[in-house]
Amino acid sequence: MQNDMDKTQFFCEYYKQWIEIYKRGAIREATMAKYLMTQKWLEKLIPELKVEELTRTAYQQLLNDYAKEHERQTTLDFHHQLKGAILDALDEGMIKRDPTRKAIIKGKTPRAKKIKYLNQFELHTLLADLELKETPDWDWFLLLVAKTGMRFSEALAITPEDFDFSRQTLSISKTWDYKGAGGFLPTKNKSSVRKIQIDWQIVVKFSELIKNLPQDQPIFVGESKIYNSTVNNILSRHCKECGISEISIHGLRHTHASLLLFAGVSIASVARRLGHASMTTTQKTYLHIIQELENKDVDLVMRTLSGL
Template structure:
């Protein structure tokens, strides 16, 4: 049974509680613990009741001093063995930049829900990937509850606030559209054909005409392309780490897929293969890994190369700003406009979750609704 006592500090009167805990095997006597820093006796009683419930539930005091960093190290030692190199790099960066500086030194049992909510609010003010950060931090707390280090997960019921830009429509703000419309796409491909090398033009065309991820395109080998059938096999991704390139298998079975290619893109790839062979003969180099899009004769293109090229062309020609991933979104959007079903688009893009496909479909149907209104207006004006 806990006892309570008031004591004086520079900040004023505070409360503490003392209680006996588990039996110390070396002495055979119950240990006594003291907890301080409560503003009122009511707070001290509440904390004492919670503490005694934890002891009765079998939570050992050996966990009292464990910090978030301690538990993270245990969790990640196991978790890192189950994920790919690219995922490791992303997770390590997230913890190093955002999570460990805020939670690392804190004792796990002292981390409250209100503290977690404040931290998530703070991160959300400057980081768009706050949802991902919360998910990763939550993995550590879930591990701690599983291992009986804590009774409850303090991140449960913590919400991610919407960012200001979701509420405020700034004067002159442009449409937040992450894809190109058909006329914009045709203009871009005309520019790449005129201004870029055959390799770069073919690479952008393949991205646009397949909707594949950048890593999937850069990992392609000539064996993946069947010129007779007219198809491309997407089963791996390219990842750069410590100056080396690594080919990783696709994350999900849905990502490993065989999709059709149009005759125009196939013809472009045939020309690229011929040009590549001629260049290799001239340079006396060999493309041992049989990579489709190479630099220096045999190495795959850098992951950031296409981003740089795209940004240069967007600035130069004042195009609507999108990212490389936006080309994938563009492919899906135009497929829907052309009449493809949700299932067809999901399979072509390799989405494991149909909700991802549905989100794109929602954007496109909004656009088609606008077109319906225009059709009605033209009919009335006839």
Template sequence: MASFQKYSTKQGQKWMFKMDTGINPETGKRQTTTRRGFKTKKEAQIAAAKLEQDIVSGISIGNSNLTFQDVYNQWFFNHSKTIKLSTKKAIESKFNRHILPRFGKLKIKEITRPYCQKMINEIAELIVSVNDIKIQANQVFKYALRMEVIEKNPLEHVTIPRKQNEIINDETEADKRNYWIKEEIQKFLAITKKELKFRDHVLFHLLTYTGARKGEVLALTWDDIDFEAGSIRFNKTLFFYKGEFLFQPPKTKESKRLISLDIQTLSLLKKWRTRQSKAYLASKAYLSGNKMVFNRDDESPLRLAYPNEKLASLIKKHNLHKITIHGLRHTHASLLFEAGASIKEVQERLGHSDIQMTMNIYTHVTDYLKEQTADKFQRYIEL
């Protein structure tokens, strides 16, 4: 029940009311709220009635001063219990770098759609993956909506801007192609064999011939490889967190998989295992009989950025078509399709949980093969 009172100001007489708003869920104590500045008692009564109705409807008055940072802390405390450590680290990085500096200190109820649009535009000028930033920030606003901290999501209907040069000159298919065709990967592996350490050549060969993720390959131990059966098992991934290398479960349950290895790959791995064993036996640092397939001289795992750096360096040096480490995975899938593998076979080999991911690669490859049809006809007719 509200109590009303008249009070004096320099601008004249005003009305205020006080109301018991119930138990604060955060403190467990009863709380009251005071609202001032009403010109008449009737205005104060109308506002009090509205506030009382909000309380009956379950809208928490104690949340009125919550900042975006406060709500983020609550959301992330719960959300972090449902995700892997690597995902947690990635989310924290995005919030700390892009979202919290722009939203953190603001009262979440006072954040408007125009402000959100302005911030998204600003972030889009700095990074390419602005949509991912929007998705992460939106999770906090959706949480606030579910908890009835806010009544509307200000990020809803905010659009991702496109840069002018993207509108005028869309990327060509060649620019977007994040994989190599057969001749390109053959050239690359010949370069790695000639210019890199044998360990690194085997590493890139394995990435190409298995289509595995970088973290999966760097986490391999020798007992994951069955030389008799000619197979390799991927059941973990390497992750670096707070100065430590950690092994964690793979991306999805489908990522845990056993796949076959070809004779050439098995031969390379056997040679590398022999060289590695000899090097360890000759080294004073050899202590534990290391079981990892790829590591440094001190037996610690390779840095996760190491393959990326080597790949980028060779691409620049030899003016190769630019791809990422993930592009080697895409390359493996593309060549499998060209060799006649089915969509289901490629999905299982790559550990895709969603067949649509495999279908997207299949579409790229079939488009490329269609482009070769005219050339095939010409070669045939001219024989």
């Protein structure tokens, strides 16, 4: 850290410099935005607290004040984003003891969770309601996400040359910077670079749809800026028209994964198809489904053993 950083410095200023030195350029912009938001909360909650005054009590009070307006998980994320900077300050001798030790994480009662995915009947109903025209539009986009489980930014970055219709595969190797100025960006992680199998319906429909499009240009990106909310509103409208549960575009990814798991596809295969960094991510995200499947397995085991 810079020499002008001393223990009489305001902690919010120290943290601002810390994220610029250690985080800027080392993490994705979306993650950087979270650190910057944490910095704004420090400026709001403890604008004049000096680094040397950051005791366990002062830190716990900071967490408590933050927790008044946030759920427990969000408060835990806030704590994790601060801890790295605080431990560095400890290493540099700016504070004497670790104020994050034994921190208690509180938070508001979580809101009722919305339904995140559709069942097989609902998905079939949704896809039947899509109006697939001769040129690419958001209905085609919804079909592709539902059939592949891609992330929103991944699907936006798909170009005609990413399809290999002879092998029935789709290559996912980039994302689209829809939150920024546009353009291609790397995938979320190395595991997100992948080739996934596509069904014959997608092969037939998309081979016709994209045959005259530029091979290296995104299929669904035009000249105007793209907003996630725009596509969510279109999906929501379709759900209302069909009389099914309203979900987000990310909910289509959950739907895709859920149907595969219920169909008996292994967690490892689903993780690879979704581009998860590890199976642990898949297990945490779809724990409720995995537990339901385990209950079914118990019934199957008992029926099998009873027949011996």
